[in-house]
Amino acid sequence: MAEMMVPLAVASDRSESLAYSSQRLVNMYPEKSPFGGKSPFVLLGVPALKPFGTVGVGPWRGAIVMDDVLYVVSGTRLYSVNTSGVGTDLGQILGAGYVSMATVGTQIAVATESDLGFIYDSSTGICQQISDPDFFGGSSVTALDGYFIWSSGSAFPTRFQISALLDGLSYDALDFASAESTSTTLIRAYTVGSQVFMFKEDRTEIWQDSGDPNFPFDRLSSTIIPKGLAAKFSPAFLDNTVFWLGRDDEAGGAPVVYRANGYVPEVISTPAVARALAQVDDLDEIRGGCYIKDNHAFYLIMLPTGNTWVFDASAPAWHERSTYQQDRWLGNGLVAAYGKTIVGSHADGALYELDKDTYYDAGDIPILADITLPTFGTDPSLKRCARVRLDMEAGVGITTGLGSDPIITLNISDDRGETYSSDLPATIGKISKYEWGVEWRRMSQFRSRVHRFRISDPVKRAIIACYADIN
Numbered sequence: 237m238a239e240m241m242v243p244l245a246v247a248s249d250r251s252e253s254l255a256y257s258s259q260r261l262v263n264m265y266p267e268k269s270p271f272g273g274k275s276p277f278v279l280l281g282v283p284a285l286k287p288f289g290t291v292g293v294g295p296w297r298g299a300i301v302m303d304d305v306l307y308v309v310s311g312t313r314l315y316s317v318n319t320s321g322v323g324t325d326l327g328q329i330l331g332a333g334y335v336s337m338a339t340v341g342t343q344i345a346v347a348t349e350s351d352l353g354f355i356y357d358s359s360t361g362i363c364q365q366i367s368d369p370d371f372f373g374g375s376s377v378t379a380l381d382g383y384f385i386w387s388s389g390s391a392f393p394t395r396f397q398i399s400a401l402l403d404g405l406s407y408d409a410l411d412f413a414s415a416e417s418t419s420t421t422l423i424r425a426y427t428v429g430s431q432v433f434m435f436k437e438d439r440t441e442i443w444q445d446s447g448d449p450n451f452p453f454d455r456l457s458s459t460i461i462p463k464g465l466a467a468k469f470s471p472a473f474l475d476n477t478v479f480w481l482g483r484d485d486e487a488g489g490a491p492v493v494y495r496a497n498g499y500v501p502e503v504i505s506t507p508a509v510a511r512a513l514a515q516v517d518d519l520d521e522i523r524g525g526c527y528i529k530d531n532h533a534f535y536l537i538m539l540p541t542g543n544t545w546v547f548d549a550s551a552p553a554w555h556e557r558s559t560y561q562q563d564r565w566l567g568n569g570l571v572a573a574y575g576k577t578i579v580g581s582h583a584d585g586a587l588y589e590l591d592k593d594t595y596y597d598a599g600d601i602p603i604l605a606d607i608t609l610p611t612f613g614t615d616p617s618l619k620r621c622a623r624v625r626l627d628m629e630a631g632v633g634i635t636t637g638l639g640s641d642p643i644i645t646l647n648i649s650d651d652r653g654e655t656y657s658s659d660l661p662a663t664i665g666k667i668s669k670y671e672w673g674v675e676w677r678r679m680s681q682f683r684s685r686v687h688r689f690r691i692s693d694p695v696k697r698a699i700i701a702c703y704a705d706i707n
Contacts, residue, residue, distance in 0.1 A: 242702040247553035258653030261555040262606035281697030285588035289321020296580025298335040306573040327363025338379035347377040351389035370409040393421040435465035470524035475533040527577040595694035621679035622705040629698035630665035630672035642693035649686040
């Protein structure tokens with residue numbers, strides 16, 4: 237009899253053919269030590285959505301930080317939110333859809349789905365709709381070098397307009413330019429470092445501040461990214477570059493996730509991600525977001541239905557996040573504020589902080605970790621398994637109640653992931669039982685086998701390796 241290592245899942249990479257690949261990570265992600273460890277990597281549980289506060293009736297439409305203060309658009313109102321999660325109503329933001337936001341000086345600009353523009357000025361405490369007759373309207377807003385930069389929306393599909401310097405309420409009808417490398421619509425203006433990416437439907441132009449006193453922005457004439465934007469609110473700046481959801485014209489316009497390598501668009505989506513995106517009817521309902529934690533740089537694609545897909549740039553690999561017994565992840569957007577990652581709800585005005593030491597979402601919703609391993613035993617010979625053993629962090633039980641004697645369940649599939657056995661439970665170990673062995677015995681015969689592990693108890697999750705005794 238020999239103890240053999242069963243490979244762990246490294247990503248959510250479920251193939252259209254389960255016989256090829258059924259591996260999946262839901263609410264778990266891999267971490268690899270640069271100095272080596274007991275195994276090639278460890279699987280860790282994702283941080284929970286810990287309650288932070290409530291602002292308005294929701295849903296979260298957007299957020300930004302100005303002068304170290306968090307501002308959130310929830311429902312039809314703009315709020316400032318303090319370090320305790322308490323909101324102060326600052327005024328009205330019309331509409332119901334997601335918004336883009338930018339800051340210059342003491343002002344916050346908000347662009348709505350109806351091409352309306354709003355300005356909040358912290359020096360006056362006034363939130364108001366832009367009424368300057370020379371303002372063209374704004375389908376999106378960003379900022380650079382003291383100017384608000386608005387894509388002008390349906391009235392002028394290729395134009396963008398800039399505000400007066402440090403004044404988002406003042407405009408000149410001549411202070412505009414056109415992203416006109418093609419006639420397609422300018423969807424989003426988005427600042428990336430010292431440049432502005434003008435995302436069109438079919439390509440992306442790069443603009444920068446040239447210092448010209450007549451109009452300060454010029455296009456880098458020799459630089460065009462030959463991929464456009466398919467989901468208006470998908471761009472996110474992370475790991476010193478920008479990520480976004482576009483379309484691959486060479487693949488019939490299918491949605492694709494890109495990362496800019498300089499000005500070269502690199503495809504980072506996988507076939508599994510592509511199939512999830514293909515189920516979304518309106519790509520503009522997709523939200524992009526990002527955060528960094530423990531040297532992991534995460535880019536999130538939050539879908540209106542189905543699991544959120546998360547790209548870990550340090551792996552690099554995708555995993556999924558879900559909310560128990562709900563048809564989508566609870567988050568609708570996220571922002572870094574007060575040394576935390578704040579997440580807003582798609583359902584109401586609740587705010588959460590991502591917290592790796594909390595094991596319930598929203599205070600009382602279990603977090604179901606689902607780890608489906610690659611197929612083990614690719615040769616057709618008949619094998620007998622005497623034992624399956626997980627090397628995982630044991631003794632993580634809590635003092636009392638659910639989780640005091642935490643359970644992990646194993647389901648096995650001997651038909652390449654098509655059907656699974658009933659739950660086979662094993663205890664992870666009560667509190668301080670650090671040397672507890674997590675194992676299952678008399679595991680029957682098989683030719684090839686898929687192992688699926690699940691944990692829902694509110695305890696720390698860390699899986700280091702899986703082994704099987706085979707003869």
